[in-house]
Structure formats: structure tokens, C-alpha cells
Amino acid sequence: MRRSVFHIKHTLLQSIFWLLLCSLLWIPAQHASAQVRSSIDSTAIKIGEEIQYTIEVVTDTTDLVVFPEGQTFLPLEVIESYKIDTTYEQAKYRLIKKYGLTQFDSGSYTIPPQRVVINEQIAATDSLRVEVRDVAVDTTLQKMFDIKPAMDVADPPYDFLKMLYWLLPLLLLLAVLGYVLFRRKQKREAEEKQLPPYEEAIVALKALDHSDLLKQNRSKEYYSQLTEIVKRYLDREVDDAALESTSDELIARLQLHKDAGHFDFDTETIQHLDDVLKRADLVKFAKMQQATEQAETDRKTIESIITETHEVIPEPSEEELLRNEAYAEAARKAARSRKRKRLIGIVIMVALVTITVNGVTQGWGTMWENLFGSEMSELANGRWIKSEYGNPTVIIETPDVLIRKEIPIPEEVKEVVLSSQYFEFGSKDTFYVSVNTNTYNSKMMQDEDMDLDVALEGGLKGIEALGGINIVTKTEEFSTDKGISGLKAYGEFELSDNKNKKIEYEMLLFKQNNGLQIITIIYEKDLTYAEEMKERIIRSVELEILEGAS
Known part of the structure; x- marks a missing residue:
């Protein structure tokens, strides 16, 4: 890409400034205790490719070394500053600092000397020359295919x-x-289904009569069931604390009910109940074996107590x-x-x-x-639309229809650019898709081959126009499923109004004899469904082949 006269003058003035500065601040390595060297891993790169610039300092272990920071490598741009690698050898430190540099314009550039501060002295590195070359693209081997007819996409x-x-x-x-x-x-x-208290007690006593507990000399189980029957009856009819009371507590509570006039208990009935409960306690806790005749008598006594109590309870x-x-x-x-x-x-x-x-x-x-x-899940799982856009036509499947955006063609390029159409959908900070198609005057372009790297630079300028800063770019060749070759650029950038949010992008560029097609997808990094949607869009891309294109 040709540089303007202003750019050449600016570069010349900048070089003269750095030469004057270095002549004033230069400290020769042979007169200092520290040694400073610089190098690059390649003297020629392609547009947008990374070159590694290395500064190596050998100094005493007590010296304080400060390496350059910020954009001090202009006209090349710093895309990454790597951590300092430190090694110890022969009572000295060897410090290695690397920088990732790039340039998006072709041409020959000089990396200016870099200042390294060692204690309070400044040492400058040598200037280095770098060639940034265009990417040659051969489209003669590109295969072209007819456009597939429209088809319904199954859910x-x-x-x-x-x-x-x-x-x-x-x-x-x-x-x-x-x-x-x-x-x-x-x-x-x-x-x-529970019976009334009196009927329930009588039925339980008859069930106890039909048991074989006395015949098996199991007095403890027999008296346990007998006392539970009378206590359950009293609990339901007389005192709701009867089941939880001990024998002495129960007799005392019944006596209180009698004294208070709640129930007209016979003193003899209370005494008979006390006798049966005490014998039951001896059987249950003292393991005393009770005679069968006495057990049967106690059973009849309990039935009499229940019957007499039932009769004295007022309606x-x-x-x-x-x-x-x-x-x-x-x-x-x-x-x-x-x-x-x-x-x-x-x-x-x-x-x-x-x-x-x-x-x-x-x-x-x-x-x-x-x-x-969510909006993204609805877009990803909803019904997508496959449609044609622009001239030369791009056929693409997207979550929604792309809307045409009018972009006027500048007067100075109208003789070259015959038409330019732009279609877009979405938001730059979540998910954004655009298609840009252009046709050129074949007579005006016959002596010059269209350069996709130059087109890529224009696409990156478009991202900058959307508010993108600190753009990192990687490029590689790309082919559609039908074998149409082009250039793919991808990477990430930040938004000028929200630097905490990382944005990723992918751009596909295709050229023909007098046509250019650019597809751009921008989306928030790590956003759910975004990567999946991007891949689906890329796989759907088909192109119209212009007549005479090779």
C-alpha cells in the first residue's frame, strides 16, 4: 500500500528525532558495567503477522533495570508485552524482555532505538529494519460452483x-x-374407623383374652397390654395426660378430678385401679411372674373399672x-x-x-x-433464515434477516467502485453479523490486482468505527464447503466504551475479477451460544460467481 507524502515526512522527522536523542543519551556498552543488545526473529513479515523484538541485558545483581513500556516502537504497534525472563550466570543477571510487534501497512519500516534505564543511566538499543510484505493470493486455482437452489431447513x-x-x-x-x-x-x-373409647377398650380386652400370653407365661407382655388398654381409655375419656403418666401420677390425677367434682369416681374404684397398676409395675419392672388366676382377676377388675368410669362420666x-x-x-x-x-x-x-x-x-x-x-437462546434455537444479499451475491443463513444499511460511495472513488451494499443484524457488544459486497470498474482495475490484505485493513477500520480498540488479528487461508478460497481473519478487541468486555470477531473475504465480498461476525467472548451460532453461519456461506471470474 502506497504511503502518503505526509506519512513519509512524518517518518523521516521521527527518525531524525530518534537519532538526535540517541546521540545525546547513548552509552556505549564497552564503557558501562551492563551490556544491552536487541534483536528480532525476522526481518520480513506479512501484513498483520507478529514479529518478536527481544532486548537482552546482562548486568550486576544489584542494578535496577527498567524496560520500555507503551507504544515506543512506532511505526510498528505493540500487540503484546511478554514477561521478563531472568537467568543467573557468573554473578550477573541476564534479563530477556520480548515484545510482539506488527504492522498493517506494507512497506519498509525502521524500529527506533529503545531506551533501557539501568539505575540512573540510559542505554539505547540499535535501530532495526523490517520489511512488511503484501500477501500474494492466486485465484487461478479457485474452483467455482453454481449456487444451490433454496431449500427448507428442517427443525x-x-x-x-x-x-x-x-x-x-x-x-x-x-x-x-x-x-x-x-x-x-x-x-x-x-x-x-376408630371406635368410641368404651367400645375400643372392650374390644381390646376381648382380643387380650384370645391371646396365648398367659399360657406362655409371658406375664410382662400381658400386663403391659392390660395397663395400656385402661390408660388409653382414661386418656380419651377422663384425662389427656393418662398415657404419659406413671402409675402414681395417674392415681393422683384421678383423685384430683374426683375432689374437683369433674367426675363422680368411687373411692373403691380408684383403689382397685391403684392395686392393679402396682402389681403390673412389679411384673414389668421387677420381673415378678404373676399367677394365671391373679392375672385373670386383674383383667376382670380393669373391665369393671372401665365400665364404672363410663357410667359416671356425665353426658x-x-x-x-x-x-x-x-x-x-x-x-x-x-x-x-x-x-x-x-x-x-x-x-x-x-x-x-x-x-x-x-x-x-x-x-x-x-x-x-x-x-x-434469553435473547441468545431464542436466536440460537429459533427458526433461522437463509437468504441472498448484495452483488456479487452472498448466500448466508442467519438468526434473523440482515437489514440493508445505506453507505454512500465517496466521490473520489466512484469511478472505481460501481456499487457497494452493506447488510447488518445485531449489536456490537453481544452478537453482530454484517455482509458487505462491492463491484469495481473492470477497466479501471485491469492493471491492478485486488488485494485482500488491503480489504482486510478496510474491514478492521470498520471495527474501529464501531468502537473497537486494541485489535489483535490472525489470518489464514479459508475455503467454503464448495471449495471457494478466500482469506479468514480472526482475533479479539476491546470496546472503547467498555474495556472490561472482551469481543471476538471473525471475518471472511473473497475476491473475484471485479467483485469483493466480506462477511463479518462480532460477538462477546464466552457468551453462551455465540460460538455455536458463529460456526453455523460460517458453514452456511455460499457465493455467487461473476462471469469472467477465474
């Missing part, structure tokens, strides 16, 4: 594995919920019945409220476990997008 197959990730924990928790509800139903039905008044009904209704409402709360708690637990399982297996970001959706 992607249903992802059963993704459904399974959500379904399995949900089914597991539903099974647990079903089991809990089934057990609650069984318990409720058992409570509904509830109408007011008490109403109070009990109100209490029962309140209890039913409380039970329904507890049931609703438990059900809500189980539903929340099912949701949390399902979300946790999917978050661990798929990743929290993917899980969140699957659950609530």
Missing part, C-alpha cells in the same frame, strides 16, 4: 436428553410426594356439644391449613431439587436460560 430434533434431566428428579420427588400422601390417607382412614350438655363442634371445626381448618402448607413446601422442595440437579449437570447459566430463556 432440529427434539432433545430428549435435556428433557430427561428435568424429568427424572421431578418423577423421583413426585413418587416421594405420592408415598407421603398415601400414608397420610391411610392414617386418616384409620382415625375415621355432654348442648352447650358443650356446640363448643366441641366449634373446636372440631377449628381443628379441621387448622388441619387443612397445615396440609396446604405442607403441599406448598413439597412443591417448593421439588422445584429447588430439580433446579439444583439441572444446575449441577448442565451448568447454572445454561439451566437459567433453559428455565427463563
